[in-house]
Amino acid sequence: MSRTGAVFNKMIDTLKKYWFLAGLGIVFALVVVDPTDSVADAGQWLRSVHGPDMIIFLVFLVQGFLLSPRQIQRGLTDGVATVLAVLLIFVMAPLYAGVMSFLPVSTGVLIGLFLVAVMPTTMSSGVVMTGASGGNPAHALFVSVTTNSMATLTIALTLPLLLALTGETAAVRLDSGAMIVKIAWSVLLPLLAGIGARVMAGHIRAVAARRLSMSNQILILIIVWIGVAQAKPVLMGAWLTAAQIAVLVLAFHLVMLATGFGVTRLFSLGRGRMESVIFMGSQKTLPLSIILQVNLFPEYGQALIVCVLHHLISLFVDGFLVGRLGQRPETAQ
Numbered sequence: 272m273s274r275t276g277a278v279f280n281k282m283i284d285t286l287k288k289y290w291f292l293a294g295l296g297i298v299f300a301l302v303v304v305d306p307t308d309s310v311a312d313a314g315q316w317l318r319s320v321h322g323p324d325m326i327i328f329l330v331f332l333v334q335g336f337l338l339s340p341r342q343i344q345r346g347l348t349d350g351v352a353t354v355l356a357v358l359l360i361f362v363m364a365p366l367y368a369g370v371m372s373f374l375p376v377s378t379g380v381l382i383g384l385f386l387v388a389v390m391p392t393t394m395s396s397g398v399v400m401t402g403a404s405g406g407n408p409a410h411a412l413f414v415s416v417t418t419n420s421m422a423t424l425t426i427a428l429t430l431p432l433l434l435a436l437t438g439e440t441a442a443v444r445l446d447s448g449a450m451i452v453k454i455a456w457s458v459l460l461p462l463l464a465g466i467g468a469r470v471m472a473g474h475i476r477a478v479a480a481r482r483l484s485m486s487n488q489i490l491i492l493i494i495v496w497i498g499v500a501q502a503k504p505v506l507m508g509a510w511l512t513a514a515q516i517a518v519l520v521l522a523f524h525l526v527m528l529a530t531g532f533g534v535t536r537l538f539s540l541g542r543g544r545m546e547s548v549i550f551m552g553s554q555k556t557l558p559l560s561i562i563l564q565v566n567l568f569p570e571y572g573q574a575l576i577v578c579v580l581h582h583l584i585s586l587f588v589d590g591f592l593v594g595r596l597g598q599r600p601e602t603a604q
Contacts, residue, residue, distance in 0.1 A: 298499065299583075315497075326490050326494055330490050334402065336475075349544060355552070357417065357418060359530060360392050361418070363527070364527060365388045365432075367526055368389075372436045379572065380519065386574060386577070391418035397411055397547075398411040400592075403487075406546025411550065516573070516577050519577075557578060
């Protein structure tokens with residue numbers, strides 16, 4: 272084989288390993304660089320017809336079908352991993368945000384960071400990334416449902432404390448009933464349907480499982496496309512501010528990831544258990560943060576940029592981790 276052919280084959284192998292990360296970059300570039308805005312408009316249209324809701328429904332339907340009884344049992348009974356994830360989400364994240372409040376940044380940026388910090392974990396991407404990296408998606412899902420159910424109480428307690436650092440005061444009111452209905456419809460219903468289908472189907476072939484897992488990752492790329500399309504007007508209108516905010520939220524997310532890796536090592540959580548703590552402990556849900564920003568702090572537009580950029584950057588960084596962790600040999604405990 273010629274040297275050129277060898278290099279080409281190596282490039283193809285690398286692309287196969289890190290196709291998801293490459294997909295993230297391609298999606299972002301297509302939306303942001305497109306001068307006609309047609310790609311962004313298509314993403315906005317998909318959002319207007321409840322595209323994200325349908326995609327999340329499909330993600331959990333497939334995820335439920337991929338779950339094995341053993342994964343479900345281990346996910347629901349891993350108390351140590353659950354406690355660590357909850358502490359990362361509701362204690363460490365607000366604590367780090369409080370420390371970062373001493374940085375010379377504007378009030379609007381701080382409010383956005385505080386909104387991100389008090390959010391529960393994601394309801395879709397973190398679960399899919401946990402499974403794609405070799406972790407237990409059943410545990411990731413359990414953490415997602417648990418923390419989103421707790422969010423009504425935790426946000427009402429922690430957000431006012433953080434806002435006191437800026438001198439801002441806001442009455443934090445959350446519709447707990449609506450949140451429970453959303454979780455039940457978007458997460459539990461398709462998950463249970465998928466589990467039921469798996470029980471009837473019995474054993475599934477490894478090839479079929481890999482293809483279904485890849486389909487879920489493609490669905491996540493579509494969600495990223497919709498998110499970037501939504502954020503493009505904000506990003507294009509404030510490039511310098513967005514760049515500064517990007518550095519801040521990247522630092523925040525990297526600190527959360529480092530803490531996740533640290534506590535899993537400290538408590539001896541090996542492959543198969545550590546992934547859900549790392550991904551679910553560091554990712555934050557975007558829709559709820561936007562709702563609170565629009566309703567409580569509409570005068571602080573920078574807060575919206577913080578929420579959106581943190582979500583996008585966390586997806587890109589964690590997408591890279593999925594590629595790296597997915598190549599390591601599994602020694603699940």
